Amino acid sequence: MNILILGAGQVGETAAESLAGEEAHQVTIVDQDEVVLKKLQERLDARTVVGNASHPEVLERAGAKDADMIIALTNSDEINMTACQVAHTLFETPRRIARIRATEYTNHQALFxxxxxxxxxxxxxxELVTEYxxxxxHFPGALQVLEFAEGKVRLVAVRAHEGGALIGHxxxxxxxxxxxxxxxVVAIYRGGEGIIPEGDTVVEEGDEVFFIAARKDIRAVLSEMRKLDEPIRSVVIAGGGNIGVRLAQALEDSNDVKLIERRSERAKVVSESEKINKTMVLKGDATDETFLLEENIDSADVFVSVTNADEANILSAMLAKRLGAHKAMAVINKPAYTELVAAGTIxxxxxxxxxxLGTLLAHVRRGDVVKVHSLRQRAAEAIEAIAHGNASxxxxxGKAIEDIRLPLGAxxxxIVRGxxxxxxxxxxxxxSDDHVILFILDRRQIDEVERLFEVG
Known part of the structure; x- marks a missing residue:
């Protein structure tokens, strides 16, 4: 597939790294920053084009006329929408995906x-991060909770700890x-290495265990892997940006929510917003130890830092955890930072x-793949594919699972049937029409898995 990626920010870079690494795709990246593009070209098998991603001349140079898909991921909603319109009108690019952040646009679906x-x-x-x-x-103790089949089933990652009934068994x-x-249980990661589990596999303390279950059964399975945490009641959110406000809005009816915003003007805007009603908005610095102590951070069930700065998120989450917050989470965009803190205080x-990336990949995968979750710093994937056609x-x-030639590690x-x-x-x-949930330990095998679900 010939794919144009517009925007070489963190999301665009992640998409380019993933897609350019697959033999089935030819990737071109468009951005106005020549230095960033040069660095990407040095380490990726991808073309780069310098210029404004919404300009017809730039899109023509990038090959929009021959592209199968355009993915507009710049930091500007307006550029992303305009680029898709130009690609459709002038170059008849068949598929167009745009990153749009402002609810002022997304609330009016008639525009699209x-x-x-x-x-x-x-x-x-x-929106995706808020839902995540x-x-x-909702599931204290889980490291990840990923949805399939419109919520009927979920894939959950959990760290095995002493107190779980299955530890040592x-x-x-x-x-x-x-x-x-x-x-x-679909996979176990032990010491950074993936294991496809069998019946005799023993769960050890410290294992990262991935299991799949219906939503109603998740807490029962979690109790097998670790001592169950109490339901979460109090949540402290650091950052009054889009994610912070969305998260407060989603949680305030069922939790006691405090939102910390450093900037006075933004704190005032958030406190007066019609989007949140029960959240306590505080003007303050989440990296200030005295401030957090005054706000009784030690009584917080969850502290989650969602500002636009990775460094501030890491520091505030580490501080909140040290001061007694039961659980600390941080939004971290840079992959290097994510790996550094993965086994630390946060x-x-x-x-x-x-x-x-998972949402993007669902539109790129062959066969009728309707859901993709990228896992373990993109090393693994979990996908939902719909089986179409007939046995011929x-x-x-028409085949039993033991007779399907799955690649090693898949x-x-x-299966969700109705x-x-x-x-x-x-x-x-x-x-036919079964929704099949697969775990792929090594994403390099994805091409072979996709071919299994192509008809003909």
Missing amino acids: KNGVFSVDFIISPE IEELI PLKELSQHIPNVECR DVAISPPQIT ESRVI TISA DDVMMAHHDTVIE
Whole structure:
């Protein structure tokens, strides 16, 4: 697939790194910063074009006429929308995706559905990050909670700790511990190495365990991996930007929420906003120890830092944790920082580029792939693919899972058939229109997995 990526910021760079590393794609990156593009070209197999991404001449030089898809990820909503319109009108680019942050646009879907702006799919990183944090707050103890099949099933990552009933026991005993719960452990990371688990695999303290289960069963499975945390009641949010306000709005009806904003004018705007009603807005510096102590940070169930500065997020989350906050989370855009804090004081490092990447990949994957989650700094993927066709034209329909030629490191974890969620077993037979959930330990195998779900 010939793909144009407009914008070489953190999200654009992450998308380019992922797509340029796949043999099936030819990637061109457009940005106005020549220095940034030169650095990208030195380490990626991708073309680069310097210029304004919405200008017809720049898009022509980038090859918009021959492109299969344009992904507009600049920091300007207006440039992204205009670029998609220009690509559609002048170059007939078939598929157009735009990053649009302002709710002033996204609240008016008629702008996009009625052809005013030729955008096929809108991506809002702020909305995706907000939903991601919401899930973590709903399931205390989880490192990740990822949705499939419109919420019918979730993939959860958890750190195994002493107190979990299954620690030191083989996985085959899981069904004895929670006999009425359907779940499947799909991968274990131990010392940074991925393991495809079998029945005799023993869960050890410190393992990062990925399991799949229906939403209603998640807490039961979590209790097998660690001592269950109490439900979260008090949440402190550092940062009154788009994510902070969205998160406060989402949580304030079910939690006691405080929002800290350093800038006086912004704090006033947020406190007077009609979007939030019950949240206590505080003007202050979340990296100030005295301020946090005065606000009783030690009584907070969760402290989450969502400012625009990675360094401030890391420092404030580390400080809040040291001062007694039960759980500390930080939004971190730079991959190098994410890896540094992954095993440190901060409980959860949240990567907006990685969260956004999964949504982008769902539009790039071949076959009817409807959901993609990028995992472990893009080393692994979990996908949801729909099986189409019949036994004569499909590589999976009518076959038992044990007879499907999956690449090494890829496993079918669950199947959603209508409203029914089924954990995959070796003799489970795939039927037409099944939603198949797969875990791929090594994303380099994704091409082979995609081909399995192509018809013909």
